[in-house]
Amino acid sequence: MSLDLSISHKLGALDLSLEAQLGDGVTALFGPSGSGKTSVLNIIAGLIRPDEGKVTLNGRVLCDQSSGVFRPANQRRIAVVFQEARLFPHMTVERNLLYGAPDRSGLDEMAELLGLTGLLRRHPATLSGGEAQRVALGRALLSRPELLLMDEPLSALDSARKAELLPYFERLRDEARVPILYVSHAVEEVARLADTVVLMEEGRARAIGPASQIFAGDGIDMRISRDMAAGLVEVTVIAHDKADRLTEVTLGSSTLWLPGLNGEIGGKLRLKIDARDVMLMTGRPTGTSALNILPVTITGIREGHGPGALIDLDHEGTRLIARITRRSVRGLSLTKDQRVFAVLKSMSVAHRRPG
């Protein structure tokens, strides 16, 4: 998949201007509310005509204001999962699912994949928010889109429903093989789902890159990056300790313990380690409750105008980030290339890689 965007659009106070080439996998359009993410999505879907610019999907020109080309939404083969499920209230779940489908062939499999098999005869009014959003997702996929757009699909749900839905999104990403553009302002969702991140602010893309780079905050204003700074690391599952309910994983030559039983033995997991959950020590700590301590080398110290600093760390080629105060940087006299110990206070499983 290749999606080429070169658009500018004025919408109220927002002056949107975006140039990007996006590829396969999950691309997250990430930024605060009002940063223009949804407008970008609407322009790609054909629901808004941009003031200027061009949108090309797999070589097909969808919209080119300079030559007056504008393909309407129904001719774009781009499906959208909206914030609200937008199910058709007068149709059963099955008819909703089949609305954009060329035939019934994928129905059973999709219903199975999304856990909708028992709901096919129901009407949307009787579904929970999570169920409705799963139907919306299945309906979008069954229309066989070349690109799937998702506009904050979890933001209208409570956190239990979010937790229920995210695994479905992951399965879909891994099994349906549809390129996805995922609009969100929620760091956790982006860290968990995205391969590529477009960081939006005030109608501009502040950074575009692989998720791990964006979360590391490379080339991003500290003001934006300090709260989301995190290391995204890939680990291999070695064992499940069922008695203590911990998962043993390896990162290079080091061993880490994750709370809960995650992944399959031999499989890989993506972990998100927030910078604010990483403590630094100059000597190997003893007598500590922390289970996870990694020897690391400082590769850089980033200080902004605030009281905090981001410390870039390397562990056998894996990048981690710690957020500590500038006072601590001075107090410990941390410098580049210094070898220290990183104490990981908590980690979250961000991403379940198949195999």
Add this chain to the structure above:
Amino acid sequence: MNFGAAEWIIIGLSLKVAIWAVVLSLPFAILAALALARGQFWGKSALNIMVHLPLVLPPVVTGYLLLLLFGRTGPLGQFLDWAFGLTLAFRWTGAALAAAIMALPLTVRAIRLAIEAVDPKLEQAASTLGASRLRVFFTITLPLIMPGLAAGLVLGFAKAMGEFGATITFVSNIPGQTQTIPTAIYALLQVPGQEGAAARLIIISVVISAGALILSEWLASRMRRRIAG
């Protein structure tokens, strides 16, 4: 009650006129309601006034204007006669036209309200699933406005059944040809001693009107239930 042949003719003609009036005006009513609810175009308020004018004009004026336009010497009347051999003035077809024009504002209002209640986001969602505008209208918009449409139709039907002023001006009151229930009641009330005959027609019109209202309520609630699941 025993109805004589003359009364059956009156009732049958009224029903025929009202049904044709509603059926013929429905496509125009839907188009006008769509344009007024969704359209952004020059002349929208002119259309709005045109559609609603029969509601506020004295019916006799509407009837006279119809006579000017569609009468034997009127421009549209001559055209219809020449193109289709269709004569409207002083025929039941003219009564249907008058009833249709008088019913239009009521039907348009009801359908317009129903269209305005449809969430355009659902139609957007349908279009992103590949549905053309026509398919969106027939599979999403139309089923969702059905309760309003049914209500509008019944209102229009009742109005068409009861139309008097424009009808009597445009097509007169010819028994067996253009005499509908209201004009027949009027005629009967002009003659002393015919109150009984008039009362029978009055009861009939009350029954038909009330029945229409009950039917529309029933249809609307059935469809609301279906939509709500």
